[in-house]
Amino acid sequence: MTLAALLYAIHALAAVVWVGGMVFAYAVLRPVAGNLQPPDRLVLWNGVFRRFFVWVWHAVVLLPLTGYLIMFGTMGGFAGAGLHVHLMQGLAWIMIAIYLYLFFVPYQRFRAAVGAEDWPVAAGHLAAIRKTVAANMILGLITVLVGSSGQFWG
Numbered sequence: 001m002t003l004a005a006l007l008y009a010i011h012a013l014a015a016v017v018w019v020g021g022m023v024f025a026y027a028v029l030r031p032v033a034g035n036l037q038p039p040d041r042l043v044l045w046n047g048v049f050r051r052f053f054v055w056v057w058h059a060v061v062l063l064p065l066t067g068y069l070i071m072f073g074t075m076g077g078f079a080g081a082g083l084h085v086h087l088m089q090g091l092a093w094i095m096i097a098i099y100l101y102l103f104f105v106p107y108q109r110f111r112a113a114v115g116a117e118d119w120p121v122a123a124g125h126l127a128a129i130r131k132t133v134a135a136n137m138i139l140g141l142i143t144v145l146v147g148s149s150g151q152f153w154g
Contacts, residue, residue, distance in 0.1 A: 003073070045110075045129075056103075071089075080112050
């Protein structure tokens with residue numbers, strides 16, 4: 001396996017983990033968790049976020065790192081990258097900014113409220129997290145479409 005192949009593989013896996021995790025959480029886990037009573041639902045989400053965000057932190061580091069190594073190692077830098085690479089990069093930085101906001105603002109407030117067993121406040125922060133994840137999930141899916149199809153745009 002060449003270094004370029006390894007970088008592409010790591011890049012793709014990091015994207016799958018992050019975007020796929022959001023799709024699973026939003027489209028599968030959220031509707032099922034909604035059937036639980038608030039304390040149980042909020043404790044469940046607290047555990048889910050604690051574990052999932054470890055994976056997202058890895059993706060947040062690996063995606064730009066591998067992306068720029070690929071761009072400068074195989075495409076000749078910014079000038080040699082296609083439009084789809086620039087779009088993917090721009091969308092990725094927006095996603096990272098949204099994630100940083102999500103992690104450091106509503107998630108920290110959510111964790112504190114769950115820790116204090118303040119269920120109504122925790123539920124409000126969970127609603128903010130849900131909306132933020134929905135926006136990032138949509139951006140993530142668009143980014144995957146751009147990244148996977150852009151080389152064929154002509």
